[in-house]
Amino acid sequence: MRAEQKTASLMAGPYAAFLLVFAVYPIAFALVLVFLQWDLVTAPTFAGADNIRLLVHDGRFWSAVANTFVFLSIHVPLQIITALALALALNRQLVGRSFWRAAFFLPVVISGAVVAILWSNLYATDVGLINHLLVKIGLSPVPWLTDPRTAMPAIAVMVTWKNVGFYVIIYLAGLQYIPRSCQEAIEIEGASAWQRFRYLTLPSLLPQTILVVTLSTINGFQLFIEPYVMTGGGPLRRTYSVVLYLYNNAFAYQKMGYAATIGVALALIIGIVVFAQRRLIGKAEAL
């Protein structure tokens, strides 16, 4: 027994060390930093609750939070719809099914910066492919990334495209779990294709939908690379995300204590939102 325990701790050791160095230590360090002022050069000084007080009254922070919510309100529903629709399509007997599955997964593993640059080109006002097509069908070009009204939605669409393959896999796995006899029973009982989706498929995929909502929300709150690469937070700060603000505080303005405060606040906000979402979905399920 003792030998087994020894082996167990030996085997868990590397992972525990990893966790300690890359998760526990940074979290603890961030919590400490909240109460410090530190420019990375001179020695940190104790700042009490200054950072927290500043954050509460920082309009830029709260507008970044609002921007992120705008992003989420487009990204999360769109992510569910696209992933579900693609999963349903790919779940059929389809020619080249594994090719399509791989094709949709590919953007997930491509670097976010690369995708951002690619889409910057697609969105470009004068030379972008999207506007080229719009003009072709007789519409006027849209300045996707430079119009304050369209910039954040454009980024949300792009992020949705990038991640859809990952969520498709989650939904495809869920679809496998719907017993064939249930599908046949509801068909015999008289359900149309839409009713089969409404009364069987969609409710059966509730666990997967909760997962997609949670993951895409957490992921969405960390929006950074896309505005950083594509818009720098503009136009009119409309794409300025919380993490971009955090990054700039840390590495542009050298305010490590304040950046850490933003990070901790973001973690709290994510926790609250995800918790609220679960409560809401739980209520919806009970209906």
Add this chain to the structure above:
Amino acid sequence: MPSVTFEHVTKRFGDATVIEDFDLQVADGELLVLVGGSGSGKSTILRMLAGLETVTSGRIRIDDRDVTDLAPRDRDVAMVFQDYGLYPHMTVRDNLSLGLRLRKIPRHEIDRRVAWAAGMLGLEPLLDRKPKALSGGQRQRVAMGRAMVREPKVFLFDEPLSNLDAGLRAQMRIEIGSLQDRLKTTTVYVTHDQVEAMTLGDRIVVLADGRIQQIGRPIELYRTPVNRFVAGFIGTPAMNFIEGTLAADGGRMFFSAEAARLKMRAGTAESSEPITLGIRPEDLRMDFIPQQPTHGSADFDTLTGRVVLVERLGGTSHVHFQVGPHRLMASVASDSLPEVGHDITAHVPAARVHLFGGDGRAIGRTAEIV
């Protein structure tokens, strides 16, 4: 007018012909059982009737309506699946009522039918539970209730009891039988369990390799199987078989095999082909003292053998014995049983003997068996 008609129905999956030229008529209100071994095509036939599988050629009719090309929901059938196919996220009440809601049946009518089915099946206390909070037997009842509330033209059952334990299976078998008796809804019931087939079926269709072997009332299949397959399939324990030949001797036919010579009943036709003799374990009568050291008595209605195994089942027991190269089994009352290793004599009543020709077909079935 028959309620369900199959006309020359053939089903191929790719190159494999699974059902060939299948003809069947199910009478109105009848409970017809399709029975056969695994892969014999039972489910395929049922699924074609439900519309879950297309037919390759031939027609299927329900009443006088050709349903061959209709979608499942337009056929007015209800099906009970082996794994029940209950909707896991819905309560029992919603499971029962969904089909009616989809068909826009008025609310009060839905409530009436759900209450009626729940009452009949004893589901009232379970109406607000979800399937995962039910036992196997309760799920089975919900699946039946879901079929009942639809009040369809035809009930389809695909091995509905095979996921239940033996006791529950026997109980549900009786319930299904009495339900169908009361509802008088035409039913096609698929099973591989011949006891279910015998006890439930008004008529039984025995299938092998996608072809009908025999159709008949249970007792007909038991008494006059048309071929060796049916003889071996229907009846538990299964019929004993001995390979041999027929030969005339002094105006009577005798069946001869190694270590066995038996007089056949009068009127048995002569035959030169290899013959299989079949006798049911319950038709053998046993004497524990061998009458003669030779094979059988002078009347040639007995086999002499040595007991190799006794299975005590309670009221009856199965006595396995060896006659020359033939392993046979007799089903006898447990009052007095032979010991393993002892010699016994088994009486083979000529009237109970089944004979099958080289192609497996029953022969010499002229005299009626009492």
